[in-house]
Amino acid sequence: MKNLVLIVITLFMMTTVxxxxxxxxxxxxxxxxSSDGEKIAAHLFLPEDYEAGKKxxxxxxxxxxxxxxxxxxxxxxxxxxxxxxxxLAFDPRGWGKSEGIPFVFNPDWQVRDSRNAVNYIMTLxxxxxxxxxxxxxxxxxxxAAFETAFDSRIKALSIISPYLIDVHETVSLMxxxxxxxAMMLTPVTQAGxxxxxxGKDFYIKPVPETEEEIKIAAExxxxxxxxxxxxxxxxxxxxxxxxxxxIGSYTLWGFSIFNYTKLLKSTPVYVAYGDxxxxxxxxxxxxxxxxxxxxxVIEGAGHFDLxxxxxxxxxxxxxxATFYKGYIK
Numbered sequence: 420m421k422n423l424v425l426i427v428i429t430l431f432m433m434t435t436v437x438x439x440x441x442x443x444x445x446x447x448x449x450x451x452x453s454s455d456g457e458k459i460a461a462h463l464f465l466p467e468d469y470e471a472g473k474k475x476x477x478x479x480x481x482x483x484x485x486x487x488x489x490x491x492x493x494x495x496x497x498x499x500x501x502x503x504x505x506x507l508a509f510d511p512r513g514w515g516k517s518e519g520i521p522f523v524f525n526p527d528w529q530v531r532d533s534r535n536a537v538n539y540i541m542t543l544x545x546x547x548x549x550x551x552x553x554x555x556x557x558x559x560x561x562x563a564a565f566e567t568a569f570d571s572r573i574k575a576l577s578i579i580s581p582y583l584i585d586v587h588e589t590v591s592l593m594x595x596x597x598x599x600x601a602m603m604l605t606p607v608t609q610a611g612x613x614x615x616x617x618g619k620d621f622y623i624k625p626v627p628e629t630e631e632e633i634k635i636a637a638e639x640x641x642x643x644x645x646x647x648x649x650x651x652x653x654x655x656x657x658x659x660x661x662x663x664x665x666i667g668s669y670t671l672w673g674f675s676i677f678n679y680t681k682l683l684k685s686t687p688v689y690v691a692y693g694d695x696x697x698x699x700x701x702x703x704x705x706x707x708x709x710x711x712x713x714x715x716v717i718e719g720a721g722h723f724d725l726x727x728x729x730x731x732x733x734x735x736x737x738x739x740a741t742f743y744k745g746y747i748k
Contacts, residue, residue, distance in 0.1 A: 427468060443545060445469040447497065452509075454532045454537035460516035461506045461509035461536070462488050464500035467547060475645050476550035476747055477543075479536045481566075483557030483582070483726075484524055485500045487515035487661055489656040491556055491726035495579070495739075498732060499554075502740040515658045522622060522660070523667030526562065526674035533566040536672040541572070550747045554739065556726070557582045557698070563678040564705075568682035574746045575687040577739045582640070583701035586672045603672075610665045621665040628661065638641055640697045640722065647723040654726065680708035689713045689742045693720030711743060733735050 448463040466475055476584045478499050478645040481494035488508040504692035512519030517527070533553075540546050553576045555563025560581035567576040590599045610621040624632065626644040648661065688711035692702040706714055715738060717724070717731055725731045 433717075443469070443471075443543075446500075450507075450539075452535060454512055455528075457512045457518040459509050459512060459518070459532060459535070460488070461507055462496065462538075463508045463540075463543075464492055464496050464508075466500055466503050466505070469545065471618060473504060473545070474547040475505045476547045476552065476743065477507070477742070478552045479533060479540060479563070480506060480508045480555055481529070481533045481553070481555040481559035481563040482508065482511065483559050484529075485522075485659070485686045486557070486559070486654075487517075487656065487658045489658050492656045493558070493730060494727060495519035495554060495556070495660070495736060497735040499550045499740060502736065504552075504740070504743070505540065505543065507540055509536055510658070520667075521664070522662045523664045525667055525670045527670065529559075529562045530565050533562050534570065536550055537566070537570060537572060545551045547747075549589045550743075552555075552577070552743050552746075554579070556580060557722070558584070560705075561674065562691075564683065565679060568679045573686070575689070575743055577685065577689040577691075577742065578705070578734060579691045580696060580698055580700050581690065581692065581705055582698040582722065583676055583705055584671065584707065585677055585701070588700075589672070604669070607665055607669045614666055622662050623665050623668075624661050624662045626661050643697065643723045644715075645719055647726060655723050677704065680705065683709045687712050687742070687746060689715075689739060691715040691717065691738070693722060693724055693744065695720060696722035698722045699709055713738065 430460040443465055445465050446469050450461050450463045451458050480492040480496045486492060487510045495510040500506045510517040511529045513521050513523045538552060541548055551572050551574060553563040553567045553573050556579045560578035561583050564576060567573040590596055593599045593602060616619055626648045628649060629642050644653055688709050690702060690706055690711045692699055694716050720731060
């Protein structure tokens with residue numbers, strides 16, 4: 420077994436190619452990196468006092484589902500860069516300006532994009548490769564946590580407003596397996612059959628827009644999404660589209676970070692959530708299963724308040740920066 424490990428490490432070192440991004444500057448840089456052959460669009464933020472040749476700790480920011488780098492991931496990435504970190508916010512494949520099958524929500528792909536974001540930032544001369552950190556927001560918390568659980572390069576993990584889906588809890592909320600199969604699985608499988616026969620994809624709006632859609636989508640998470648993402652709201656950016664492939668959504672039900680929380684027992688973790696957030700139950704479960712070093716509960720805050728409100732972003736960013744710096748050697 421020991422010889423096998425040595426062989427794997429040797430092969431990795433032989434096949435690793437160093438690449439260096441050129442013409443980097445302090446502040447925001449538009450960059451691309453490859454994830455399983457797809458080009459991923461990203462914003463790389465360097466500290467305001469950036470100097471070529473100097474090394475900085477790095478943070479990868481995994482965004483909420485359907486979200487893009489110009490929204491909350493970019494907000495936190497930019498703020499943390501001003502606290503001395505190299506940070507990266509990216510559009511997952513199929514979203515924003517990244518390549519990939521458009522609007523397909525696939526947890527496995529998103530985790531791979533998070534892993535390849537780490538691979539990319541490790542190639543930069545500006546990165547202190549001994550101090551790499553992960554940050555995930557909403558469903559991105561699940562992707563970042565999974566990537567951290569299986570990546571020995573990550574020194575610590577922070578998650579904000581973690582919306583951590585578990586299919587068993589979803590089934591329970593929907594009143595049982597029969598309702599889940601009828602309301603969730605039936606339209607997805609019908610769409611998949613139609614695509615197989617005709618090649619046509621089917622799309623839904625992840626965020627309700629009309630009054631009728633709002634009535635149907637009564638769950639608080641959807642109302643909160645509307646107040647963040649739609650026109651005139653804080654998350655309204657040209658790069659985001661209110662569109663998601665119905666066919667790809669079935670992959671969501673097979674993913675649960677709670678299958679892997681034991682693997683985070685030796686990893687320092689920071690958690691922040693609002694005490695009025697729809698995601699609070701999942702956050703509490705995650706806290707109970709991982710025993711984080713620090714947990715911040717924002718009184719009176721909902722799930723999306725932590726995405727953008729300056730007072731919350733400042734408080735959480737200050738705490739995350741202090742938390743990470745405590746592990747920099």
